[in-house]
Amino acid sequence: MIFELPILGRAHWPRRTPQPFSPQSVARASRLRGATVTPSVCPYCAVGCGQLIYTKAGRLIDIEGDPRSPINEGTLCPKGANAFELAVNPNRLTKVHYRAPNSDRWEIKDLDWAMDQIALRVKAAREADFTATDPDGRRLNSVRNIGTLGGATLDVEENYLIKKLFTAGLGVVSVENQARI
């Protein structure tokens, strides 16, 4: 047992005496020991803060700023500090959700099924709308009844694939994202 006697010290209050550490306090250490660290970039705004992602046994255990980054030097804003909760979140979807026409509920579907269905819908729509030339005989080669939206939150390579498949491949012209200027 530890005795902590109040010997009068500086400014009249009990002075430090040997402290009653518990076994757990003695063993205390950060959970980052033995974790795998991966350099990353914050998914929120365009400042482009460097982040470090820590994983253990295939699970995300921590995301914090990369101290080496010349942009943020390890710091983050509340959203960047929250990046962990984007990936680890009970509200996050992990299955394909499908809503049939006029239905009032989601159905959980198989990913392959969904991909096939989507491909079929795209083909059908394209067949119906592909226009080689307009009434004045100007070349169009365009599909205008389908469109894609989004890209500013995606990776550069993903943007490249979208434009390549939809515009260069299928002839879809309405390919857009958040960026206006």
Place this chain on the structure above:
Amino acid sequence: MPGLGASFGRGAATNSQQDFINSDCILIMGSNMAEAHPVGFRWPMRAKARGATLIHVDPRYSRTSAHCDLFVGIRTGSDIAFLGGLIHYVLKHERWFQEYVLAYTNASVLIEEGYEDTEDLDGLFSGFKPEARAYDASEGHWGYEGSPSDRPDDAEETGEAAGRGGQGIHGYGLMGGATSHGQPRSVMTDAPAGEPPRDPTLKHPRCVMQILRRHFARYTPEVVAAVCGCTVEEFTRVAESLCENSGRDRTSMIVYAVGWTQHTTGVQMIRAASILQLLLGNIGRPGGGIMAMRGHSSIQGSSDVPTLYDLLPGYLPQPAADPGHDTLDDYVQHEGLPTGYWVNLRKFVVSLLKAYYGDAAQPENDFRYDWLPRIDGDYSQLLTFERMSRGEMTGYFVLGQNPAGGGPNAGLHRAGLRQLDWLVVVDWFPTETATFWKNDPDAPPPDQIKTEVFLIPAASSSEKEGTLTNTQRLLQWHSKALDPPGDCRSDAWFVYNLGKRLRALYSGSTALKDQPLLNLTWDYDHERPHRLPDGSFSRIAGEPDVDRILQEINGRKLDEIDPRTGRPRLLSGFSELKDDGSTDSGCWLYGGVYPDPEHNRAADRKVDEGPGLQPDWGFAWPHNRRIMYNRASADPEGRPWSERKKLIWWDEAQRRWVGDDEPDFEPEKPPGYRPAPDARGMDAIAGDEPFIMKPDGIAWLFAAGAIKDGPLPAHYEPVESPVGNLIYPRMTHSPTVRTLRGPLNPLAESPSPEFPVVAFTFRLTEHYLSGPMSRFNGWLNELQPEMFVELSPELAEERRIQHGGWLTVRSPRGRIEARAMVTRRIRPLIVEGRTIHQIGLPFHWSYAGASVGGNANDLTSVLADPNVSMHEAKAFTCQVEPGRLAGPVARPTVVPTAWPDTRPIPETPRASQPEGKFVRSEPPR
């Protein structure tokens, strides 16, 4: 960004965030940097600590204003008046940087006979076509004297040209600025004898400097105060700080964000800032320039490698259905520039077509240029949803965006979605867009909504690898830390595998229309099983090898095989590109990002001591230049303007440009170099012309035909404004703005007593955009748990609104309820002797998520500015009343959870577990 593109040659932020620290004065306008970009704001704060002056000009006193030395409250949408005033001040008091302006801008260039200014035409420029609500720059004689358009025999195609302008086909991205009409881009500036006629004395009435002086003569401090609602003293203090902190020894920086762009005059606001910075000599120099603070992690990347309807990668215009774009030769002749860097246009296009169509693209078939779809109208988001709402769209893909919550006039967007046959949403959470049929309180019951919805769970950024291009053009690679859970997949996986399936569906087809798809190069499979950082193998099948995609974007020498990979050698930069089909490149602009199979420069994480430009951290386009146009950091003779502001300079001994940054200039072209009269391409750029993307190598104070709503910025009121235009009384709002009238998009164009209050939207630090990435997260929700509206005590008293109570905001488009945040940070303004009330609405809430509430974007309107089809969320009119709305209120659609995860951390002893996962060891008391 045509504003910057037209002025300097490239549409992107000129400097880097770290470079704020070198600035002596920072003007933050149209940006709420401390709240929208808190970590970026650390650099202005550092500059402040070193003695720099921080100025914030904004309608609302925000967390940014709290840290600026000077805050000036102005009426939203009056920015051009304020900036015009600053330009007027600089010219009137002769505070402009003479040598810089003379050498590096087109101040001395003579403009065509016949050009008429807003001064002459009461707020209009010459060349206006009322029927098309568009300008014809050529007819308006906006060009340089002696340019083709100055020669009468070249004046064809103009009618159709105006038509195209009206249809809003942009091609703005081509970084010299937009083609404002159907004629070749060179038509405005291509002088027969190389150099256009100039008057170095700046006395000639038709020289740009004189036009500038006349144009901005009206923008006196008194007028500024009257229009903006600030005081003359406040204005002059801003002007003085900028002037005092510009010149040889000092530089000032201007920061903007969507506070400028989300206006029908946004492009011209940026133009005004460009003119001001050029006059003060702040472009291309450390601590100077114009920083565009952009909103999304890769919004710059998604413009460079665009998912935009009118752009091909590298800011090449999407071919339009015009004679000018008919064949590859037409296209190159039409869009290329004979002088300056754009002479290489053909190399860029051909290499792109090779990247797209591979071996199918051959010289004899024009590299399949004809396979590219042509645009015959405006297919931008707003116009597309407008068509959608009229039932003209069949299917739609939404990847990581939320138009039902974040789209301007979100009600119209949702109406559009209800008209679709099918919708595919790829996202992390059930967003407004994914659940519009279910959770939208304003929508009809689900059984009346036909839309079929596929909601594909997406991988989070930590669960995929790839490149993000940030606001300072910096490409940064993020590695994959772990596999996504369940059926979550990266968007790359989704697009790649959808492509594979479609190609399978079409395989064997001989139809001409299917050949582009079937010949598309579409092989990005991993060659070896994909390993995760912890050494385990990824369980995801069919994930594309993102490195291979980035290598294709970088570009390859197709006729040289790299022995190490057995694949074509990677290019070291865009200078290696050829127009004979021997190279491919998915985006010429990113050339050099992957110069070697072993070296992905976007993944570079090397840091040198000291602040510096850190050239080995990531890769900045173009070719890792951190400060663009940096040739201008030295004087015409190649010497630094001052020791304090040196960046690169001409080293006579080495016969090359040396310094801290990669020269944005031909490294061995001496300052004294002068082109031959008939010189073409880069040879036509003299050794003292820093803006190599411009045909004449100099920056444009006067935008000769590069912008659709005028060669110079002029103040127009927002489309919805309670006051008239005090500067050009005959022109209330921009004559070229496209208002998409319709039952779903009513407007209060003329000042109306029904909607007397000015409203603008803003961003909070604690939330992100329309909320998909924040309103499902407990730690952020608790910090800003409810929609509120900021209003002044005066307005609150007038409307009997209690602080903390409820109020409703009504615009012509819709009505929402919110809590009242009555605060002195919002002040009523006196304009035209009347009190104008402004309110601020955070735009983060809607009906899906753990925290739901009124959506500011149900109030905003769909408008399209003529250059980029940008809407106007930062200024619209509304009515404010106390109390709540009748009818159904949105309820949280997911259960707010206290902890993201309550399981203990694996492979971690109890003593090292986080302390916050309180374990209940007995029933609570």
Place this chain on the structure above:
Amino acid sequence: MPTCTDPASPMNAAGYASRRVTKPPNWHELVAFDMLFNNMTTGLFVVAAAGDLVSRPAFGPLTRLAYPMALLFLTIDLACLVLDLGHRFRFHHMLRVFKPSSPMSLGTWCLTAYSIPLGLLSTIEVLEMAGIREIPAWMRLASITTGIPFAMGAAMYKGVLFSTTSQPGWKDSRWLGGYLTNSAIAIGCAELLAIADLAGQGPVRAIRTSLLALLAINLGFLATLIVELRPAIRTLKGGHRLDLMLTLGAALGVWVPAILILVSGTMPTIASAIIDGIGMVLVLAGNFLVRRSIVMLPHHENDDGIVARWDGGS
């Protein structure tokens, strides 16, 4: 949410100045009962022990019952202490350190130490009542003498514990400890009187008179305490209710019993016994009221309606 009194300045330029900085510990009735039973057991023991020392023959018959009762009260007190903990199964951690700097630590140790002689005495008395007489007298004497200082310590620490905090009222009441210890003895005396009445033997009159004296002294301490608490009470919303409670406590716990006991002195045994009994109950009730008022003081809202959120849990 701060209500906007002046629409022109919703946000007070004085910022958080109107907020109470400290947070109340969320102690409630249990603690008030703990304070009472602490006094009941320690008081009864000290009084009984004093009696035994003054005259074993006179008080013996009473203390024989008193010690086991004191033990009972102690058990109830300890139960209150344990039940009031956030983590009851960790009460024994109190004995992990001996820490005189913490009144609570000191008090716990005193209670523990006090429980041993008390337990011993009670066993002795019970055994003797059961007819076993071989227990040597020195054992009782030793237990009594060792018990008294610890009982006193156990009675003394409670008030110091409250006055050695940063809570409004508590921190200003220099005589809180004095009052509690003092009233402990008074309570003990009242209890002994009741026992005497029940047992129908012992120096009843002497005890009655001493109780009167003790109540008189106690009144003085209580008055001082109320004066010390007043300023804090004034800042509270509904502070007058607390005031009322305290005055009521003073009346019930001191005045009325004093009068009753004066009266009962002049009455035949049975009647006086009943009145004494009522008097004792009132003493307890009054003292409980006072203790409850003291415990609840920092948990009342400030006058401006802003109460510091004390618990962030769940």
Place this chain on the structure above:
Amino acid sequence: MNARELEISAIPEPAETPSGPVATILGPFLPVVRPEPRTPTGFYTDTTVCIGCKACEVACKQWNQLPSDGLNWSGDSYDNTQALSATSWRHVKFIEQFASAGADAPSRWLMMSDVCKHCSAAPCQHACPTGAIIYNEFSNVYIQPDICNGCAYCIAACPFGVITRSDLDGHAHKCTLCYDRQRDGLIPACAKACPTASIQFGPIDELRDRAHRRIEELNSRGTPSAYLYGEAPTATYSELHSFYLLVDRPSTYGLPESPFNPWLRMRGDYLRSLLGGLAAIVAMILVWTLRMP
């Protein structure tokens, strides 16, 4: 260049501490090898550069995996956290000081990130009867979660209203100054996240020097009102290991104008307590001896 974050993964985790009923009951009583004292560390919070972004709050919750407190809109400027609590160990305060329209007083919006003060002589530590609250080897005030039994005395003792008890596990919780991170040479999550270096962490002496330099700078640059709160001991209170640079009265920021350590009065109170008892006993015995036959 500090890349401790990258080296950390190389260190092995310590062995698991014994568990089970016996260890739970006896563990706290077992003797342990106490860590050697290290250089005292703490926080220096420069409120003049706080941009009120609340990164500290989220970084703290993320690192310590603290639960969110639910959705309560306060209407109190941008402060929806309202108070430090068992589940919010950082609290960013907002003070809007704006003159009414017309009046020409300076307008400012003060922001401050509040946290446990880690007093060098901490009332909560004096109060704790179980030894759960200790000064760890960095001289930080640390509540040992495996020891605390939720008596709440520390809550009553704290003059800053920092500590509260959680309904979830009945323990008292507060800022640990990221004890676990410090053990591994990492700086606390909040200080690391803070984008503008408003929250600075380090050896307390260094921080004091830095703060003094900052004060001189501010005073010379026209902020004469800037001063340090809690960086030095007063007659009634010890120095704080988390001290602040303020520009307005402490009470404006919700801090006590002059904190008082209740322990200064403890011995006196014990004496008075004893007096109260003795007075009664003496009187009682006196009466008895007089009235006894």
